[in-house]
Amino acid sequence: xxFTASAxxxxxxAIALLxxxxxxxxxxxxxxxxxxxGGAAAPHQGAGARTTRELVGFRVPGDLAAELVDPTARHTLxxxxxxxxxxxxxxxxxxxxxxxxADGSAALTLVSAGSCAPGLQDADGAGRLRCLPQGRTVxxxxxxxxxxxxxxxxxxxxxxxxxxxxxxxxxxxxxRQADTTLHQAGARPSTREDSPS
Amino acid sequence: xxxxxxxxxxAVALVxxxxxxxxxxxxxxTRAALQAHGTLPSSAHRWLALVLGPVELxxxxxxxxxxxxxxxxxxxxxxxxxxAVLCLGFAAYLHVVRRRTVGQEVPCGCGLGTTPxxxxxxVRAGVLGVLALxxxxxxxxxxxxxxxxPVWAQVVxxxxxxxxxxxxxxxxxxxxxxxxxxxxxxxxxx
Numbered sequence: 001x002x003f004t005a006s007a008x009x010x011x012x013x014a015i016a017l018l019x020x021x022x023x024x025x026x027x028x029x030x031x032x033x034x035x036x037x038g039g040a041a042a043p044h045q046g047a048g049a050r051t052t053r054e055l056v057g058f059r060v061p062g063d064l065a066a067e068l069v070d071p072t073a074r075h076t077l078x079x080x081x082x083x084x085x086x087x088x089x090x091x092x093x094x095x096x097x098x099x100x101x102a103d104g105s106a107a108l109t110l111v112s113a114g115s116c117a118p119g120l121q122d123a124d125g126a127g128r129l130r131c132l133p134q135g136r137t138v139x140x141x142x143x144x145x146x147x148x149x150x151x152x153x154x155x156x157x158x159x160x161x162x163x164x165x166x167x168x169x170x171x172x173x174x175x176r177q178a179d180t181t182l183h184q185a186g187a188r189p190s191t192r193e194d195s196p197s
Numbered sequence: 198x199x200x201x202x203x204x205x206x207x208a209v210a211l212v213x214x215x216x217x218x219x220x221x222x223x224x225x226x227t228r229a230a231l232q233a234h235g236t237l238p239s240s241a242h243r244w245l246a247l248v249l250g251p252v253e254l255x256x257x258x259x260x261x262x263x264x265x266x267x268x269x270x271x272x273x274x275x276x277x278x279x280x281a282v283l284c285l286g287f288a289a290y291l292h293v294v295r296r297r298t299v300g301q302e303v304p305c306g307c308g309l310g311t312t313p314x315x316x317x318x319x320v321r322a323g324v325l326g327v328l329a330l331x332x333x334x335x336x337x338x339x340x341x342x343x344x345x346x347p348v349w350a351q352v353v354x355x356x357x358x359x360x361x362x363x364x365x366x367x368x369x370x371x372x373x374x375x376x377x378x379x380x381x382x383x384x385x386x387x
Contacts, residue, residue, distance in 0.1 A: 010204050
């Protein structure tokens with residue numbers, strides 16, 4: 001190989017490696033800028049988020065994802081509930097009747113502040129149903145402001161939508177809207193994930 | 198001596214020099230990282246943490262000499278293959294560690310900063326392994342002037358290229374890693 005050819009190959013390899021590094025650094029700067037622009041609402045260590053909605057777009061920690069995300073479903077709907085809460089029962093019944101939840105394309109994971117029995121009874125009919133009892137710590141970590149509260153996770157454990165349901169909330173409509181958002185997010189690579197594989 | 202061979206050799210040598218010094222200075226950190234990886238038997242952690250630094254330093258010094266063209270043919274393949282086996286071994290090991298510690302953040306223990314084990318740590322070790330193989334495959338030996346490129350020009354190009362490759366490769370995981378605090382809810386409290 002001639003001197004010129006060697007120097008060219010060397011330059012190409014070096015430029016490729018430097019470009020990869022620069023792209024990574026730019027992404028870090030972009031994320032940090034987003035956090036700075038978010039001010040106190042940004043979820044970083046120590047500051048904390050005020051509600052789950054401020055955490056949309058962020059990935060739940062691995063240990064939580066293992067407990068909450070159903071890997072076999074397209075996405076997982078988290079329902080934070082408390083035993084003895086009448087609006088929680090209404091919400092769970094409405095969710096269990098939703099076609100997406102009933103056919104199991106959306107897994108339903110209950111996070112109960114106490115025991116699971118009442119919630120599981122209310123959500124009977126859901127295609128994929130699981131429950132995490134004594135979930136106050138999980139609620140605190142996900143900044144759940146009240147019960148009932150709903151959050152939608154995609155298959156990678158990224159929080160895609162959150163909702164504090166009220167009596168007149170159209171849960172089916174919200175699920176369909178969140179599902180559409182999820183499809184759009186799935187069509188383009190997430191800007192908050194980083195892995196060569 | 199090929200410019201490409203010299204640059205590749207020097208790049209690997211510089212990275213091994215930095216990681217070797219780091220491992221030799223702080224074998225306890227290496228041992229702690231090996232324990233966090235939980236892949237090798239615990240009886241091997243101590244001696245591996247002690248041996249790794251000196252081995253890397255010996256290879257680094259040898260490869261620097263190879264790039265200068267002062268070492269002959271019998272030694273060059275041994276050093277090149279040694280570095281390649283070490284780097285590709287790291288890549289395979291880190292790949293296993295990464296698969297075993299999914300969802301956790303474990304220190305790399307690579308002696309090149311404090312970034313955790315990611316896919317890019319595996320890529321870095323793999324790139325270094327390939328660069329080390331260049332010393333075996335490409336022509337090495339004393340520098341010789343060629344038309345249009347005196348020895349000093351070839352050495353300058355090789356040194357600049359080697360330094361750039363070393364910095365770009367060593368910094369790759371840190372540059373590509375997004376801190377967990379930016380992408381997860383860890384630490385988010387009510």
